[in-house]
Amino acid sequence: MSINNVCIIRLKSFIFNNRTMMNGQIFGVLSVLVVLLVTFSYSYSYIGRYVTLFTLLIVAFLSSPRTIVMDENGMRYNLGWKENWSNIQSYEIEGLNILFATKNSKKRRISDIDKDALPEILDFLKNIARKHSIVEV
Known part of the structure; x- marks a missing residue:
């Protein structure tokens, strides 16, 4: 433009192309919510929580539009x-x-x-x- x-x-983002970006964002938000719910409701260890949060940050970075x-x-x-x-x-x-x-x-x-x-x-x-x-x- x-x-x-x-x-x-x-x-294109590293994971989703422009056509599937909205689907990718919806999928990303739902994934984050599910992973956070599972992580904190089952009281994973201190290291497990940080590994999970770090993984979510990497996925968010890779799915962001460039x-x-x-x-x-x-x-x-x-x-x-x-x-x-x-x-x-x-x-x-x-x-x-x-x-x-x-x-x-x-x-x-x-x-x-x-x-x-x-x-x-x-x-x-x-x-x-x-x-x-x-x-x-």
Whole structure:
């Protein structure tokens, strides 16, 4: 989706894709409630409770949607990295993936882009590439 020179890319989560995301979230919430009920009602050991809670955190992390936001300044990925356009040297399109090469030899990959959203994302990238002298390979 692109609004006022901002492009938001929603990618698949590690466990569920975009079409089953709502079902995955409902399943995740119900699973958490059942596991917490079983864990605390049967008084598992101190370590057992923490292992259960840690497992739930891992599942929640893996089922969360991944989002990349692109604007006039650069790109930000909700799992940790960000790059300014001034640091991007080139980009390459490989099917439904976009690979960015940075000036400090890092590679940034955006994978599993929805094929319906890809043309809009590429239009946004071409406009940014013209402004910041980024080469399409």
